[in-house]
Amino acid sequence: MGLYAFFGGSPLDAAARxxxxxxxxxxxxxxxxxxFARHNFENQQSTIxxxxxxxxxxxSILFIVTVIAIPIVKEAIPRLHFAAxxxxxxxxxxxxxxxxxxVLGVLQSLALVVKVVRPRGVSGRSDPATGAPGxxxxxxxxLAHRNPKExxxxxDSASSEQLxxxxxxxxxxxxxxxxxxxxxxxxxxxPLMCALYSWTLIxxxxxxxxxxx
Numbered sequence: 001m002g003l004y005a006f007f008g009g010s011p012l013d014a015a016a017r018x019x020x021x022x023x024x025x026x027x028x029x030x031x032x033x034x035x036f037a038r039h040n041f042e043n044q045q046s047t048i049x050x051x052x053x054x055x056x057x058x059x060s061i062l063f064i065v066t067v068i069a070i071p072i073v074k075e076a077i078p079r080l081h082f083a084a085x086x087x088x089x090x091x092x093x094x095x096x097x098x099x100x101x102x103v104l105g106v107l108q109s110l111a112l113v114v115k116v117v118r119p120r121g122v123s124g125r126s127d128p129a130t131g132a133p134g135x136x137x138x139x140x141x142x143l144a145h146r147n148p149k150e151x152x153x154x155x156d157s158a159s160s161e162q163l164x165x166x167x168x169x170x171x172x173x174x175x176x177x178x179x180x181x182x183x184x185x186x187x188x189x190x191p192l193m194c195a196l197y198s199w200t201l202i203x204x205x206x207x208x209x210x211x212x213x
Contacts, residue, residue: 030160037167044174051181055116058188062106065199072206073099079209091205098201105195112188116181137166 080092135141136155145151158166 030164034160034164034167037164037171040171041167041174044171044178047178048174048181051116051178051185054185055113058109058113058192061192062109062195065196066106069102069199069202072203076202076206076209079212091208094201095205095209098198098205101198102195102202105191105193105198108191109188109195112184112191115184116188135166135169136163137170 076095080095082089082092135144136151136158142151145154
């Protein structure tokens with residue numbers, strides 16, 4: 001081993017060290033892109049989970065107000081009178097109208113909730129059922145391979161560009177799902193508020209009718 005090899009390595013090592021920064025500069029942007037895509041992918045999934053959590057809160061509210069309203073309506077219906085004076089007739093009409101609005105509000109809210117929680121397929125550039133080459137991320141893409149070894153070989157042979165494209169394809173699909181869920185959540189607030197306002201009238205008028213016994 002000569003002095004050059006002792007202090008600075010072989011000429012081959014020196015050439016390798018000179019080319020290493022160049023290789024890093026070529027691969028770093030792609031690695032950064034993949035890291036960004038993975039972060040974006042996780043953000044989209046977090047948004048979807050948050051939307052589903054809000055749906056759970058909406059369903060809880062609808063369940064509670066419905067459970068409270070049903071016995072009140074049952075008790076109040078026999079006490080409605082339309083020929084016992086203008087005030088009583090007006091209250092009876094308002095009570096029935098509130099019940100109708102409440103039912104419509106609950107049903108429309110449930111219809112929008114179904115739009116949020118309904119299962120959706122996440123497809124890429126190709127049909128997931130076909131298991132087209134290059135699609136590796138969605139569960140149907142995974143199961144399109146015959147066994148774990150075949151899927152491992154597909155992932156192992158995929159280039160960084162293919163992996164990045166898989167991520168961006170699914171990010172775009174998840175973004176559409178997020179938009180559908182958030183649009184439905186934004187729309188549900190209107191029938192939900194109508195149901196809550198009418199529920200308030202049902203409770204107030206039902207209690208008043210109960211005192212008229």
